[in-house]
Amino acid sequence: MNNNPIGIFDSGVGGLSVLQQIRRRLPLENFIYVADSAFAPYGDKPELWVEQRCIDITRFLTDQQAKAIVLACNTATAAAVSRLRSLFDQPIVAMEPAIKPAAGLSRSRVVGILATAGTIASEKYSRLINRFQHDCRFISQPCPGLVEEIEQGQLNSAAIEILLQKYITPLLDQHADTLVLGCTHYPLIAEQIKSIAGRSVNVIDGNAAVAAELERQLLQHQLSNSSTSQGAPVEQFWSSGNPASASGIFTRLWNNTVQASRLPAELMQE
Numbered sequence: 291m292n293n294n295p296i297g298i299f300d301s302g303v304g305g306l307s308v309l310q311q312i313r314r315r316l317p318l319e320n321f322i323y324v325a326d327s328a329f330a331p332y333g334d335k336p337e338l339w340v341e342q343r344c345i346d347i348t349r350f351l352t353d354q355q356a357k358a359i360v361l362a363c364n365t366a367t368a369a370a371v372s373r374l375r376s377l378f379d380q381p382i383v384a385m386e387p388a389i390k391p392a393a394g395l396s397r398s399r400v401v402g403i404l405a406t407a408g409t410i411a412s413e414k415y416s417r418l419i420n421r422f423q424h425d426c427r428f429i430s431q432p433c434p435g436l437v438e439e440i441e442q443g444q445l446n447s448a449a450i451e452i453l454l455q456k457y458i459t460p461l462l463d464q465h466a467d468t469l470v471l472g473c474t475h476y477p478l479i480a481e482q483i484k485s486i487a488g489r490s491v492n493v494i495d496g497n498a499a500v501a502a503e504l505e506r507q508l509l510q511h512q513l514s515n516s517s518t519s520q521g522a523p524v525e526q527f528w529s530s531g532n533p534a535s536a537s538g539i540f541t542r543l544w545n546n547t548v549q550a551s552r553l554p555a556e557l558m559q560e
């Protein structure tokens with residue numbers, strides 16, 4: 291039994307969509323969440339920059355005694371997961387776009403994938419697509435601007451609606467009947483995506499699979515917390531963005547009052 295926190299991070303608030311699933315599955319665990327909002331989006335930054343940033347944030351989380359790390363960002367996973375696993379002893383659980391389940395679900399055999407330019411350009415992503423493209427067509431759709439809008443916390447904004455129309459319509463025109471949300475920010479606007487795509491289109495993400503994998507890894511490494519004796523489990527929130535506006539956005543998206551702390555000064559420089 292181990293009641294140390296699990297560290298979870300993303301370029302911003304997108305990883306909250308992953309934390310929601312994890313919290314449901316692991317009600318007794320404590321969490322430290324880092325949103326690197328001052329440096330979002332990661333999707334248009336060089337891979338090596340993202341890798342170094344992920345190392346620095348993971349070090350911060352392990353300094354806070356994190357017993358496991360969840361890389362709740364597809365772009366960061368593509369850029370950094372191998373290096374993180376070679377540098378840190380803690381289990382590192384990372385994202386994978388839900389390509390395999392999408393290939394299983396699609397009847398039209400056309401799947402649209404919404405992701406960042408960084409994820410789509412990565413080698414890891416190409417390898418994943420190659421594994422399943424023998425009998426299914428995958429259309430990769432980068433979505434510039436979407437993460438920045440979601441970071442504002444106004445999930446029903448007209449700007450988001452316009453961007454979604456622009457990115458989803460061409461996929462539907464090419465008969466995609468399944469959409470993969472390949473960026474952890476996008477499940478936060480799943481309802482808007484579904485309403486544009488229509489009821490006959492499957493909209494899926496990899497968040498539940500990550501929660502299941504985290505549970506499996508905690509059990510395997512005997513790191514689970516099964517004790518209820520130290521009171522209610524907690525989530526602590528940190529951000530590289532302005533703490534007051536970060537607290538407001540977290541509070542809205544997490545449905546609970548959140549006081550975000552600012553990351554230490556050494557993490558505030560590029």
Ligand code: DGL
Nearest residue numbers: 301331332333364365474
């Ligand atoms: N949530 C990140 C992802 O899953 C967003 C990337 C970004 O900051 O561009 O890819």
